[in-house]
Amino acid sequence: MRFKAICLIIGSWLTVNNCLALEICGDIKQGELLLLKSARNVVFYDNTQIADFVATEQNIKSKTECMVASDGQALLALPRNAAKKSLIADYPGTDYGTIYEIDIAPSKWDIQHIKGVAQHKVTPYKRHEKEISRELNDVRTALTKESFEEFWREGFTMPVNGRISGNFGNQRIYNGIPKNPHSGTDIAAPEGTPVKASGSGKVVLSGKNYFYTGNMVIISHGQSLYTIYAHLKEATVKDGDIVKKGDIIGYVGKTGRATGAHLHWGAVAGGVRFRPQSLLDINEKKCRHFDGVYIGSLVED
Numbered sequence: 001m002r003f004k005a006i007c008l009i010i011g012s013w014l015t016v017n018n019c020l021a022l023e024i025c026g027d028i029k030q031g032e033l034l035l036l037k038s039a040r041n042v043v044f045y046d047n048t049q050i051a052d053f054v055a056t057e058q059n060i061k062s063k064t065e066c067m068v069a070s071d072g073q074a075l076l077a078l079p080r081n082a083a084k085k086s087l088i089a090d091y092p093g094t095d096y097g098t099i100y101e102i103d104i105a106p107s108k109w110d111i112q113h114i115k116g117v118a119q120h121k122v123t124p125y126k127r128h129e130k131e132i133s134r135e136l137n138d139v140r141t142a143l144t145k146e147s148f149e150e151f152w153r154e155g156f157t158m159p160v161n162g163r164i165s166g167n168f169g170n171q172r173i174y175n176g177i178p179k180n181p182h183s184g185t186d187i188a189a190p191e192g193t194p195v196k197a198s199g200s201g202k203v204v205l206s207g208k209n210y211f212y213t214g215n216m217v218i219i220s221h222g223q224s225l226y227t228i229y230a231h232l233k234e235a236t237v238k239d240g241d242i243v244k245k246g247d248i249i250g251y252v253g254k255t256g257r258a259t260g261a262h263l264h265w266g267a268v269a270g271g272v273r274f275r276p277q278s279l280l281d282i283n284e285k286k287c288r289h290f291d292g293v294y295i296g297s298l299v300e301d
C-alpha cells in the first residue's frame with residue numbers, strides 16, 4: 001500500500017492547537033502499553049519519520065491500527081523492538097490527518113539461560129508438528145475473538161503473588177539454543193496456587209495440553225486487548241465465560257514447556273505483545289500533551 005499526498009500544506013507545517021492534539025499516557029518505551037486520549041483513528045508507524053511518511057511508505061517497517069473508543073481513548077502497545085523514531089498518525093487519509101512524532105526509549109533486555117528443558121521441547125520432533133500447529137491456530141483464532149464490552153476500563157491486578165522469575169522481552173537460550181524472546185512475565189508460585197483473572201473480561205480460549213503452553217486461558221478485555229495465562233495445572237473456566245477481575249480461573253502448574261511451577265502471564269494489544277505489568281496502572285498513567293503536525297489529506301492509491 002502506498003500513500004500519495006494530494007493536499008499537503010507544503011512549507012507550513014501547522015503546529016495545531018487544542019482541537020488537534022493528543023494526550024499520550026504512560027512510559028514511551030519499548031514493550032510498554034500506552035493509553036491515548038482525544039484520539040480519532042490511530043495508526044502507529046514503527047521506525048518512521050515525517051519525511052518518510054509523506055514521501056512514500058517504503059521506509060515504514062510496520063504499522064499497527066488501534067481501535068478507538070467513543071470517548072477517544074485508545075490502547076497502543078509499543079513493540080519490543082520499536083525504533084526510537086516512530087510516528088502516531090491520527091485520522092490518516094482524511095482532510096483532518098494529523099501526525100505525532102514520538103521518541104521511544106530503549107528497554108534493557110536481559111539474556112536468560114534456561115537449562116534442563118526436555119530436549120524435544122527445544123527442538124521438536126517432526127511428529128510434534130501437528131500438535132504445535134493446533135496450538136498456534138487456537139491462539140491465533142482466540143486473538144480475533146473480540147469482546148465488545150470495554151472491560152479494560154475496570155483496571156488490572158497481578159494474577160498471582162510471587163517472585164518474578166522471567167521478565168518480558170528477555171532473550172531466551174534453552175539448553176544452549178537461542179529461541180524467541182520471552183513474550184510475557186513469569187511468576188514463580190507453588191503448584192496449585194490459585195490464578196486470578198488480572199482483569200474482567202470474556203474467556204476466548206480455555207485450551208488443554210498444548211505443546212509449549214500446556215493448559216492455557218486467554219481473556220479478552222475489549223478494544224483488542226487480551227491477557228494470557230499459561231502452564232496451568234488446571235483451568236476452571238471455559239470458552240465464553242465472563243469473569244470479573246480477581247476471579248479464580250485456574251491453578252499454577254508446570255504443563256507444556258516449563259522447568260518448574262510458575263504462571264506465564266502474557267498481554268497483547270492490537271496484535272502486539274507487551275510487558276503485562278504496564279496494565280497495572282492503566283488508569284493512573286501520567287499523561288503528556290502532544291501537538292500534532294497537520295498533514296491534510298493523504299490518500300491511498
Ligand SMILES: [Zn+2]
Pocket residue numbers: 166182183184185186263264265
Ligand atoms: Zn513465560
